[in-house]
Amino acid sequence: MDKAVEVEIIRKAKAGDGRAIEALIRAHQDALYAFMLRLSGRPEIAEDVVQEAFVRVLKNLDRFDTRFRFSTWVFTIAKRLYVNAMQKHAPSFDSDIVGGWQGRDQTPGALTAETEYQDQLRGLLDDALGDLNDQQREIILLFHQQCWGITEIADHLDMPEGTVKSHLHRARKRMKRYILALERGAAFAEETWS
Numbered sequence: 001m002d003k004a005v006e007v008e009i010i011r012k013a014k015a016g017d018g019r020a021i022e023a024l025i026r027a028h029q030d031a032l033y034a035f036m037l038r039l040s041g042r043p044e045i046a047e048d049v050v051q052e053a054f055v056r057v058l059k060n061l062d063r064f065d066t067r068f069r070f071s072t073w074v075f076t077i078a079k080r081l082y083v084n085a086m087q088k089h090a091p092s093f094d095s096d097i098v099g100g101w102q103g104r105d106q107t108p109g110a111l112t113a114e115t116e117y118q119d120q121l122r123g124l125l126d127d128a129l130g131d132l133n134d135q136q137r138e139i140i141l142l143f144h145q146q147c148w149g150i151t152e153i154a155d156h157l158d159m160p161e162g163t164v165k166s167h168l169h170r171a172r173k174r175m176k177r178y179i180l181a182l183e184r185g186a187a188f189a190e191e192t193w194s
Contacts, residue, residue: 006027009023009027011066013058013061014061021058029054032074034146035075035078035141035142035145038145039079039137040086041126041129041130048085049078049082053078054074125175127178127179131174132171136170136171137171138157139168139171140175142156
């Protein structure tokens with residue numbers, strides 16, 4: 001969403017305009033849910049956190065400073081809620097990747113093979129994500145899933161850009177080592193990357 005348009009929608013939402021509130025939620029709901037799902041690995045926690053995040057956002061909309069990105073504010077609120085939720089629930093990383101995967105060849109056999117391939121890939125990535133610490137997992141998800149830049153992640157996490165780059169590099173290496181250390185991961189990687 002264009003910054004000027006977003007600022008105008010926020011202004012209207014602050015004034016109580018229901019359509020503006022709905023537009024704000026619709027603009028950020030899917031990305032926030034996808035991020036929370038990958039971070040938590042549990043759809044029920046992701047749904048709860050996203051719902052509670054928007055409740056908090058709407059209650060405190062008058063506090064939002066339009067000089068900053070609205071998405072960063074929403075993601076920060078959700079992340080704090082997630083940390084609180086994790087004190088009550090142990091994470092598990094058995095979730096599906098949000099978004100569809102479509103095969104190139106639409107024959108039933110090709111679809112089955114493509115689905116099996118994607119399921120294997122999804123499982124390996126979920127397992128590898130589960131091997132990361134919370135900070136590395138968050139940086140990987142923000143960078144690769146949400147397409148945030150290094151500067152944006154650094155601002156969001158209040159850390160130097162160089163530190164974000166280091167965490168990103170180490171997390172990728174750790175995920176690769178984890179996948180290659182698994183028997184099924186090594187076979188899958190050889191098949192995929194050869």
